[in-house]
Amino acid sequence: MFRYFLKRVAGAIPTLFVIVTITFFLIRAAPGGPFDQEQTLPPEIMANLQSAYGLDQPILTQYGRYLRALAHGDFGPSFKYKDFSVTELIGQGFPVTLQLGVIAMALALMLGIPIGTFAALHHNSAGDYATMSLAVAGIAIPSFVVLPFIGLLFGIYLRWLPVAGWEPGSMRYLVLPVVALALPPLSVIARLTRSSMLEVLSSHYVRTAFAKGLPLHLVIVRHALRPALMPVASYLAPAVASIMTGSLVVESIAGLPGIGRYLVQGALNRDYTLVMGMVIIYSALLIAMGLLVDLLYAWLDPRVRLER
């Protein structure tokens, strides 16, 4: 297990390297530069700025320098947020984004799995139809529509919760964004759990478990749940990707000081290093998630052999 883990971590490095390389040349191929402004800067100042950030060097030299700094864990200075390094910017915003994402993911799993199981156990009942209709709505309606709608209802009409803003340590500001962000993955998880649970419940070993007189909750917990969660496990990586993309808009609507805004803003401002930092962080997270899913798979299904 441990050897497999190390092998996968080592395998992630070339993937990240390819992503870093593609992003580096792609963003530099874009017209315009980080110091373009409404009024053109005098050429001397422009030249000074360019050389201060090493942008006057040939692109391959810049690439080499960037990689060397990156290998030491240095993401470089931000070009637009003067006096801030990319590490500082991401370091400030990341805890907020992480908090938002982790709570949303936990909510999606902790509600989605029981709801799906409930629907499967009450197959073709009114409860099944009701929950699955809600799930279609949850999948169909994007979070940037859900969030303003629930903000209008709970924030402006009922005045229960703040619509937007942020206060460190206060959970009140996270409630609405978390709900909006969690709904789509929650709905997918409920649907996946329901359909795979239906399949498992009709299998022979579950029939046997019932036949030997085991009560329902024990059949579910001991026998049915584990195999039924396989599709949910393989959905985890796409779920994380969907929460990441969702948080780009949710943070901006809710005014949360996370890192979501840096990606689009950084790309529009040609803030090369900031964009690179964001892409690296997000890709690393996704790769880590993929690894976690594989480990989870081996735990859920003993027939899966990791060491090959």
Next chain:
Amino acid sequence: MSSVMAGLAPPAGGPWRGALRHLRTNPGMRISLAVILAIVALAAFGPWLNPNGIETLDWSHVASPPGLQGAHWFGTDRLGRDLFARTLEGTRVSLGVGLVASLVSLLVGVSYGAVAGYIGGSTDELMMRIIEILSGLPLIFFVIFLTVIFGRNEYLLFLSIGAVGWLTMARIVRGQTLSIRRREFIEAAVASGAGTGRIIAKHVIPNVIGPVIVYATLTVPQIIMFESFLSFLGLGIQEPQASLGTLIAEGAGEMEAASWMLLIPGGFLAVLLLCLNIFGDGLRDALDVKER
């Protein structure tokens, strides 16, 4: 021919009969179809119903709520532009992008999947490996980059959104192709001397088209959602043109003072996506298409 088909035969009367039966017995599907057709008709013929233009500024009715004043049925925005006209324009743009980009992803996905499945062997393995890698990447970032780098060009928007949607389609088509590859009619075509390209185009693709159409109906709402997401971020459709995404972004900023600016385009998008999803899901259940 009928004995050959028996093994994998769809329900009697062919897949489309099954879909029609489903449409008759499934009220959700019927209602969704009616709502979709109503929205499409409204988007198409709306401009003839209401005299107000998309960019006309009506300074006597600025940010006025929905009503009959000045024929602003859905109210106006901060600049006095008619929200009925703009919402319909946004719906038209979103539907248009959804259809064109789905078509792009359909063309790419079907040909890729059919080639991989028919040729098989190491070619198939390589092609599927590429899909696996691509679907592991956060493609939204690349779309953001593309739109940033090459400017906010609408054709590019169609292309890049379509480029995101073809992966699942290719997987489905490949699976279907694998299941018919060894059938007699393909062998007969090979024996009669047809080339690989001709077999794929004339014999493989026509026989996998059912699931393709089903999945395409599910691709349309995904792409509409994606387009409005990009427009919401300011990377998609630009002013003065409207898309439902840009209208929702504007409305979200004004929701305290002018909630209709959010509720109307948001409601249109939500209802449209919901109905497209219900209809696509129903069609998929009727034809029993597996997504993997």
